[in-house]
Amino acid sequence: EPEVTQTPSHQVTQMGQEVILRCVPISNHLYFYWYRQILGQKVEFLVSFYNNEISEKSEIFDDQFSVERPDGSNFTLKIRSTKLEDSAMYFCASSYLTTENQPQHFGDGTRLSIL
Amino acid sequence: GESVGLHLPTLSVQEGDNSIINCAYSNSASDYFIWYKQESGKGPQFIIDIRSNMDKRQGQRVTVLLNKTVKHLSLQIAATQPGDSAVYFCAEKVTFGIGTKLQVIP
Incomplete structure:
Protein backbone atom coordinates (compact mmCIF):
# COMPACT_ATOMS: atom_id res chain seq x y z
CA GLU A 1 0.00 0.00 0.00
CA PRO A 2 1.44 3.42 -0.88
CA GLU A 3 2.48 5.54 2.06
CA VAL A 4 3.67 8.99 3.01
CA THR A 5 7.35 9.05 3.93
CA GLN A 6 9.09 11.66 6.05
CA THR A 7 12.74 12.41 6.61
CA PRO A 8 14.58 12.66 8.86
CA SER A 9 12.86 10.70 11.61
CA HIS A 10 14.62 12.81 14.23
CA GLN A 11 16.17 16.26 13.79
CA VAL A 12 18.17 18.02 16.48
CA THR A 13 18.83 21.71 15.87
CA GLN A 14 20.25 24.62 17.82
CA MET A 15 17.84 27.39 18.69
CA GLY A 16 17.92 30.12 16.08
CA GLN A 17 18.90 27.80 13.25
CA GLU A 18 16.79 27.00 10.23
CA VAL A 19 15.43 23.51 9.68
CA ILE A 20 13.81 21.83 6.69
CA LEU A 21 11.54 18.85 7.16
CA ARG A 22 10.91 16.69 4.13
CA CYS A 23 7.98 14.62 2.98
CA VAL A 24 7.16 12.48 -0.01
CA PRO A 25 3.36 12.33 -0.30
CA ILE A 26 1.51 9.51 -2.01
CA SER A 27 2.18 9.91 -5.71
CA ASN A 28 -1.30 10.57 -7.10
CA HIS A 29 -2.44 12.78 -4.22
CA LEU A 30 -3.20 16.41 -4.87
CA TYR A 31 -3.57 17.91 -1.38
CA PHE A 32 -0.73 18.15 1.11
CA TYR A 33 -0.69 19.08 4.78
CA TRP A 34 1.60 19.71 7.71
CA TYR A 35 0.61 19.17 11.32
CA ARG A 36 2.50 19.30 14.56
CA GLN A 37 2.01 17.44 17.81
CA ILE A 38 3.64 18.64 20.99
CA LEU A 39 4.43 15.71 23.28
CA GLY A 40 1.26 14.30 24.82
CA GLN A 41 -1.02 16.81 23.17
CA LYS A 42 -3.38 16.82 20.25
CA VAL A 43 -2.50 17.01 16.57
CA GLU A 44 -2.56 20.64 15.43
CA PHE A 45 -3.09 21.73 11.84
CA LEU A 46 -0.45 24.01 10.36
CA VAL A 47 -1.06 24.35 6.65
CA SER A 48 -2.64 22.80 3.58
CA PHE A 49 -1.28 23.08 0.06
CA TYR A 50 -2.92 22.52 -3.30
CA ASN A 51 -2.01 23.42 -6.85
CA ASN A 52 1.32 24.87 -5.74
CA GLU A 53 -0.08 27.30 -3.26
CA ILE A 54 -1.24 27.44 0.34
CA SER A 55 -4.97 26.82 0.53
CA GLU A 56 -5.41 27.18 4.28
CA LYS A 57 -3.21 27.91 7.29
CA SER A 58 -3.64 28.12 11.02
CA GLU A 59 -2.58 30.80 13.49
CA ILE A 60 0.47 28.71 14.31
CA PHE A 61 1.74 29.00 10.74
CA ASP A 62 3.28 32.46 11.01
CA ASP A 63 6.10 34.10 9.05
CA GLN A 64 8.57 31.71 10.66
CA PHE A 65 7.15 28.88 8.57
CA SER A 66 7.07 28.23 4.85
CA VAL A 67 6.19 25.30 2.62
CA GLU A 68 7.34 24.32 -0.80
CA ARG A 69 6.84 21.63 -3.38
CA PRO A 70 10.20 21.92 -5.13
CA ASP A 71 9.57 19.08 -7.58
CA GLY A 72 6.92 16.53 -8.45
CA SER A 73 7.47 14.36 -5.43
CA ASN A 74 8.71 16.31 -2.38
CA PHE A 75 6.84 18.60 -0.01
CA THR A 76 8.89 20.53 2.54
CA LEU A 77 8.29 22.54 5.69
CA LYS A 78 10.90 25.16 6.53
CA ILE A 79 11.13 26.69 9.98
CA ARG A 80 13.33 29.77 10.17
CA SER A 81 15.06 30.85 13.36
CA THR A 82 13.78 27.95 15.44
CA LYS A 83 12.60 28.46 19.01
CA LEU A 84 12.54 26.04 21.93
CA GLU A 85 8.76 25.82 21.66
CA ASP A 86 9.06 24.49 18.11
CA SER A 87 10.12 21.15 19.59
CA ALA A 88 7.41 18.70 18.56
CA MET A 89 6.53 15.89 16.19
CA TYR A 90 5.77 17.20 12.73
CA PHE A 91 3.49 15.12 10.54
CA CYS A 92 3.01 15.39 6.82
CA ALA A 93 -0.21 14.13 5.26
CA SER A 94 -1.72 13.90 1.82
CA SER A 95 -5.06 13.17 0.23
CA TYR A 96 -6.39 12.84 -3.30
CA LEU A 97 -9.47 14.93 -2.57
CA THR A 98 -10.04 17.67 -0.02
CA THR A 99 -10.57 17.04 3.69
CA GLU A 100 -14.24 17.67 3.09
CA ASN A 101 -14.43 14.43 1.18
CA GLN A 102 -11.88 11.95 2.42
CA PRO A 103 -9.39 11.27 5.17
CA GLN A 104 -5.72 12.05 4.95
CA HIS A 105 -2.82 9.63 4.88
CA PHE A 106 -0.15 10.50 7.42
CA GLY A 107 3.55 9.83 7.56
CA ASP A 108 5.19 8.66 10.76
CA GLY A 109 6.54 12.10 11.52
CA THR A 110 9.78 13.91 12.20
CA ARG A 111 10.68 14.50 15.82
CA LEU A 112 12.17 17.99 16.01
CA SER A 113 14.25 18.78 19.07
CA ILE A 114 15.44 22.36 19.56
CA LEU A 115 18.34 22.81 21.95
CA GLY B 1 -16.00 21.21 26.49
CA GLU B 2 -12.60 19.74 25.76
CA SER B 3 -9.75 19.87 28.19
CA VAL B 4 -6.29 20.80 27.01
CA GLY B 5 -3.14 19.60 28.66
CA LEU B 6 -0.71 16.79 29.08
CA HIS B 7 -3.15 14.28 30.55
CA LEU B 8 -5.09 12.40 27.92
CA PRO B 9 -8.38 10.83 28.93
CA THR B 10 -7.70 7.13 29.33
CA LEU B 11 -10.02 4.20 28.84
CA SER B 12 -8.95 0.84 30.22
CA VAL B 13 -10.78 -2.17 28.81
CA GLN B 14 -10.46 -5.89 29.36
CA GLU B 15 -9.46 -7.83 26.28
CA GLY B 16 -12.55 -9.15 24.55
CA ASP B 17 -14.84 -6.44 25.89
CA ASN B 18 -16.30 -3.67 23.75
CA SER B 19 -14.82 -0.17 23.89
CA ILE B 20 -16.64 3.10 23.42
CA ILE B 21 -14.69 6.29 22.83
CA ASN B 22 -16.54 9.58 22.78
CA CYS B 23 -16.01 12.91 21.10
CA ALA B 24 -17.91 16.19 21.18
CA TYR B 25 -17.81 18.86 18.52
CA SER B 26 -18.98 22.45 18.58
CA ASN B 27 -19.73 23.44 14.99
CA SER B 28 -23.25 22.42 14.01
CA ALA B 29 -22.34 22.97 10.36
CA SER B 30 -19.69 20.24 10.46
CA ASP B 31 -20.51 17.60 7.88
CA TYR B 32 -17.63 15.13 7.75
CA PHE B 33 -15.93 13.35 10.64
CA ILE B 34 -13.04 10.94 10.84
CA TRP B 35 -11.63 8.66 13.50
CA TYR B 36 -7.88 8.11 13.54
CA LYS B 37 -5.79 5.68 15.56
CA GLN B 38 -2.28 6.69 16.63
CA GLU B 39 0.09 4.05 17.88
CA SER B 40 3.22 5.02 19.78
CA ILE B 50 -18.96 9.37 8.59
CA ARG B 51 -20.86 12.15 6.88
CA SER B 52 -23.57 14.20 8.53
CA ASN B 53 -26.31 12.65 6.43
CA MET B 54 -25.72 9.39 8.32
CA ASP B 55 -26.24 8.39 11.96
CA LYS B 56 -24.20 5.22 11.94
CA ARG B 57 -21.51 3.57 9.91
CA GLN B 58 -19.94 0.19 10.43
CA GLY B 59 -16.56 -1.19 9.53
CA GLN B 60 -14.69 -4.27 10.54
CA ARG B 61 -15.11 -4.45 14.35
CA VAL B 62 -15.66 -0.68 14.48
CA THR B 63 -18.83 1.39 14.44
CA VAL B 64 -19.14 5.16 14.45
CA LEU B 65 -22.30 6.81 15.75
CA LEU B 66 -23.16 10.43 15.06
CA ASN B 67 -25.71 12.36 17.10
CA LYS B 68 -26.12 15.73 15.46
CA THR B 69 -28.67 16.90 18.00
CA VAL B 70 -26.13 16.92 20.81
CA LYS B 71 -23.08 17.23 18.54
CA HIS B 72 -21.58 13.98 19.72
CA LEU B 73 -19.61 11.27 17.98
CA SER B 74 -18.60 7.88 19.29
CA LEU B 75 -16.35 5.07 18.16
CA GLN B 76 -17.23 1.57 19.23
CA ILE B 77 -14.69 -1.20 18.99
CA ALA B 78 -16.03 -4.72 19.32
CA ALA B 79 -14.08 -7.48 21.02
CA THR B 80 -11.16 -5.22 21.88
CA GLN B 81 -7.73 -6.74 21.29
CA PRO B 82 -4.28 -5.81 22.63
CA GLY B 83 -3.43 -4.42 19.19
CA ASP B 84 -6.17 -1.85 19.65
CA SER B 85 -4.14 -0.13 22.37
CA ALA B 86 -3.43 3.36 21.02
CA VAL B 87 -4.60 6.96 21.17
CA TYR B 88 -7.81 7.59 19.24
CA PHE B 89 -8.65 10.97 17.78
CA CYS B 90 -11.83 12.23 16.25
CA ALA B 91 -11.33 14.88 13.59
Whole structure:
Protein backbone atom coordinates (compact mmCIF):
# COMPACT_ATOMS: atom_id res chain seq x y z
CA GLU A 1 0.00 0.00 0.00
CA PRO A 2 1.44 3.42 -0.88
CA GLU A 3 2.48 5.54 2.06
CA VAL A 4 3.67 8.99 3.01
CA THR A 5 7.35 9.05 3.93
CA GLN A 6 9.09 11.66 6.05
CA THR A 7 12.74 12.41 6.61
CA PRO A 8 14.58 12.66 8.86
CA SER A 9 12.86 10.70 11.61
CA HIS A 10 14.62 12.81 14.23
CA GLN A 11 16.17 16.26 13.79
CA VAL A 12 18.17 18.02 16.48
CA THR A 13 18.83 21.71 15.87
CA GLN A 14 20.25 24.62 17.82
CA MET A 15 17.84 27.39 18.69
CA GLY A 16 17.92 30.12 16.08
CA GLN A 17 18.90 27.80 13.25
CA GLU A 18 16.79 27.00 10.23
CA VAL A 19 15.43 23.51 9.68
CA ILE A 20 13.81 21.83 6.69
CA LEU A 21 11.54 18.85 7.16
CA ARG A 22 10.91 16.69 4.13
CA CYS A 23 7.98 14.62 2.98
CA VAL A 24 7.16 12.48 -0.01
CA PRO A 25 3.36 12.33 -0.30
CA ILE A 26 1.51 9.51 -2.01
CA SER A 27 2.18 9.91 -5.71
CA ASN A 28 -1.30 10.57 -7.10
CA HIS A 29 -2.44 12.78 -4.22
CA LEU A 30 -3.20 16.41 -4.87
CA TYR A 31 -3.57 17.91 -1.38
CA PHE A 32 -0.73 18.15 1.11
CA TYR A 33 -0.69 19.08 4.78
CA TRP A 34 1.60 19.71 7.71
CA TYR A 35 0.61 19.17 11.32
CA ARG A 36 2.50 19.30 14.56
CA GLN A 37 2.01 17.44 17.81
CA ILE A 38 3.64 18.64 20.99
CA LEU A 39 4.43 15.71 23.28
CA GLY A 40 1.26 14.30 24.82
CA GLN A 41 -1.02 16.81 23.17
CA LYS A 42 -3.38 16.82 20.25
CA VAL A 43 -2.50 17.01 16.57
CA GLU A 44 -2.56 20.64 15.43
CA PHE A 45 -3.09 21.73 11.84
CA LEU A 46 -0.45 24.01 10.36
CA VAL A 47 -1.06 24.35 6.65
CA SER A 48 -2.64 22.80 3.58
CA PHE A 49 -1.28 23.08 0.06
CA TYR A 50 -2.92 22.52 -3.30
CA ASN A 51 -2.01 23.42 -6.85
CA ASN A 52 1.32 24.87 -5.74
CA GLU A 53 -0.08 27.30 -3.26
CA ILE A 54 -1.24 27.44 0.34
CA SER A 55 -4.97 26.82 0.53
CA GLU A 56 -5.41 27.18 4.28
CA LYS A 57 -3.21 27.91 7.29
CA SER A 58 -3.64 28.12 11.02
CA GLU A 59 -2.58 30.80 13.49
CA ILE A 60 0.47 28.71 14.31
CA PHE A 61 1.74 29.00 10.74
CA ASP A 62 3.28 32.46 11.01
CA ASP A 63 6.10 34.10 9.05
CA GLN A 64 8.57 31.71 10.66
CA PHE A 65 7.15 28.88 8.57
CA SER A 66 7.07 28.23 4.85
CA VAL A 67 6.19 25.30 2.62
CA GLU A 68 7.34 24.32 -0.80
CA ARG A 69 6.84 21.63 -3.38
CA PRO A 70 10.20 21.92 -5.13
CA ASP A 71 9.57 19.08 -7.58
CA GLY A 72 6.92 16.53 -8.45
CA SER A 73 7.47 14.36 -5.43
CA ASN A 74 8.71 16.31 -2.38
CA PHE A 75 6.84 18.60 -0.01
CA THR A 76 8.89 20.53 2.54
CA LEU A 77 8.29 22.54 5.69
CA LYS A 78 10.90 25.16 6.53
CA ILE A 79 11.13 26.69 9.98
CA ARG A 80 13.33 29.77 10.17
CA SER A 81 15.06 30.85 13.36
CA THR A 82 13.78 27.95 15.44
CA LYS A 83 12.60 28.46 19.01
CA LEU A 84 12.54 26.04 21.93
CA GLU A 85 8.76 25.82 21.66
CA ASP A 86 9.06 24.49 18.11
CA SER A 87 10.12 21.15 19.59
CA ALA A 88 7.41 18.70 18.56
CA MET A 89 6.53 15.89 16.19
CA TYR A 90 5.77 17.20 12.73
CA PHE A 91 3.49 15.12 10.54
CA CYS A 92 3.01 15.39 6.82
CA ALA A 93 -0.21 14.13 5.26
CA SER A 94 -1.72 13.90 1.82
CA SER A 95 -5.06 13.17 0.23
CA TYR A 96 -6.39 12.84 -3.30
CA LEU A 97 -9.47 14.93 -2.57
CA THR A 98 -10.04 17.67 -0.02
CA THR A 99 -10.57 17.04 3.69
CA GLU A 100 -14.24 17.67 3.09
CA ASN A 101 -14.43 14.43 1.18
CA GLN A 102 -11.88 11.95 2.42
CA PRO A 103 -9.39 11.27 5.17
CA GLN A 104 -5.72 12.05 4.95
CA HIS A 105 -2.82 9.63 4.88
CA PHE A 106 -0.15 10.50 7.42
CA GLY A 107 3.55 9.83 7.56
CA ASP A 108 5.19 8.66 10.76
CA GLY A 109 6.54 12.10 11.52
CA THR A 110 9.78 13.91 12.20
CA ARG A 111 10.68 14.50 15.82
CA LEU A 112 12.17 17.99 16.01
CA SER A 113 14.25 18.78 19.07
CA ILE A 114 15.44 22.36 19.56
CA LEU A 115 18.34 22.81 21.95
CA GLY B 1 -16.00 21.21 26.49
CA GLU B 2 -12.60 19.74 25.76
CA SER B 3 -9.75 19.87 28.19
CA VAL B 4 -6.29 20.80 27.01
CA GLY B 5 -3.14 19.60 28.66
CA LEU B 6 -0.71 16.79 29.08
CA HIS B 7 -3.15 14.28 30.55
CA LEU B 8 -5.09 12.40 27.92
CA PRO B 9 -8.38 10.83 28.93
CA THR B 10 -7.70 7.13 29.33
CA LEU B 11 -10.02 4.20 28.84
CA SER B 12 -8.95 0.84 30.22
CA VAL B 13 -10.78 -2.17 28.81
CA GLN B 14 -10.46 -5.89 29.36
CA GLU B 15 -9.46 -7.83 26.28
CA GLY B 16 -12.55 -9.15 24.55
CA ASP B 17 -14.84 -6.44 25.89
CA ASN B 18 -16.30 -3.67 23.75
CA SER B 19 -14.82 -0.17 23.89
CA ILE B 20 -16.64 3.10 23.42
CA ILE B 21 -14.69 6.29 22.83
CA ASN B 22 -16.54 9.58 22.78
CA CYS B 23 -16.01 12.91 21.10
CA ALA B 24 -17.91 16.19 21.18
CA TYR B 25 -17.81 18.86 18.52
CA SER B 26 -18.98 22.45 18.58
CA ASN B 27 -19.73 23.44 14.99
CA SER B 28 -23.25 22.42 14.01
CA ALA B 29 -22.34 22.97 10.36
CA SER B 30 -19.69 20.24 10.46
CA ASP B 31 -20.51 17.60 7.88
CA TYR B 32 -17.63 15.13 7.75
CA PHE B 33 -15.93 13.35 10.64
CA ILE B 34 -13.04 10.94 10.84
CA TRP B 35 -11.63 8.66 13.50
CA TYR B 36 -7.88 8.11 13.54
CA LYS B 37 -5.79 5.68 15.56
CA GLN B 38 -2.28 6.69 16.63
CA GLU B 39 0.09 4.05 17.88
CA SER B 40 3.22 5.02 19.78
CA GLY B 41 5.86 6.51 17.47
CA LYS B 42 3.54 6.51 14.46
CA GLY B 43 1.38 8.96 12.58
CA PRO B 44 -2.41 8.94 12.79
CA GLN B 45 -4.00 6.12 10.83
CA PHE B 46 -7.49 6.32 9.34
CA ILE B 47 -10.05 4.00 10.91
CA ILE B 48 -13.50 5.08 9.75
CA ASP B 49 -15.37 8.17 8.65
CA ILE B 50 -18.96 9.37 8.59
CA ARG B 51 -20.86 12.15 6.88
CA SER B 52 -23.57 14.20 8.53
CA ASN B 53 -26.31 12.65 6.43
CA MET B 54 -25.72 9.39 8.32
CA ASP B 55 -26.24 8.39 11.96
CA LYS B 56 -24.20 5.22 11.94
CA ARG B 57 -21.51 3.57 9.91
CA GLN B 58 -19.94 0.19 10.43
CA GLY B 59 -16.56 -1.19 9.53
CA GLN B 60 -14.69 -4.27 10.54
CA ARG B 61 -15.11 -4.45 14.35
CA VAL B 62 -15.66 -0.68 14.48
CA THR B 63 -18.83 1.39 14.44
CA VAL B 64 -19.14 5.16 14.45
CA LEU B 65 -22.30 6.81 15.75
CA LEU B 66 -23.16 10.43 15.06
CA ASN B 67 -25.71 12.36 17.10
CA LYS B 68 -26.12 15.73 15.46
CA THR B 69 -28.67 16.90 18.00
CA VAL B 70 -26.13 16.92 20.81
CA LYS B 71 -23.08 17.23 18.54
CA HIS B 72 -21.58 13.98 19.72
CA LEU B 73 -19.61 11.27 17.98
CA SER B 74 -18.60 7.88 19.29
CA LEU B 75 -16.35 5.07 18.16
CA GLN B 76 -17.23 1.57 19.23
CA ILE B 77 -14.69 -1.20 18.99
CA ALA B 78 -16.03 -4.72 19.32
CA ALA B 79 -14.08 -7.48 21.02
CA THR B 80 -11.16 -5.22 21.88
CA GLN B 81 -7.73 -6.74 21.29
CA PRO B 82 -4.28 -5.81 22.63
CA GLY B 83 -3.43 -4.42 19.19
CA ASP B 84 -6.17 -1.85 19.65
CA SER B 85 -4.14 -0.13 22.37
CA ALA B 86 -3.43 3.36 21.02
CA VAL B 87 -4.60 6.96 21.17
CA TYR B 88 -7.81 7.59 19.24
CA PHE B 89 -8.65 10.97 17.78
CA CYS B 90 -11.83 12.23 16.25
CA ALA B 91 -11.33 14.88 13.59
CA GLU B 92 -13.47 17.26 11.63
CA LYS B 93 -11.55 18.01 8.43
CA VAL B 94 -8.21 19.36 9.71
CA THR B 95 -9.26 19.89 13.33
CA PHE B 96 -8.39 17.10 15.75
CA GLY B 97 -9.85 16.43 19.18
CA ILE B 98 -7.58 15.92 22.17
CA GLY B 99 -7.59 12.14 21.89
CA THR B 100 -8.40 9.23 24.16
CA LYS B 101 -5.83 6.67 25.18
CA LEU B 102 -7.19 3.13 25.00
CA GLN B 103 -5.42 0.60 27.19
CA VAL B 104 -6.36 -3.03 26.67
CA ILE B 105 -5.80 -5.28 29.64
CA PRO B 106 -4.88 -8.82 28.59
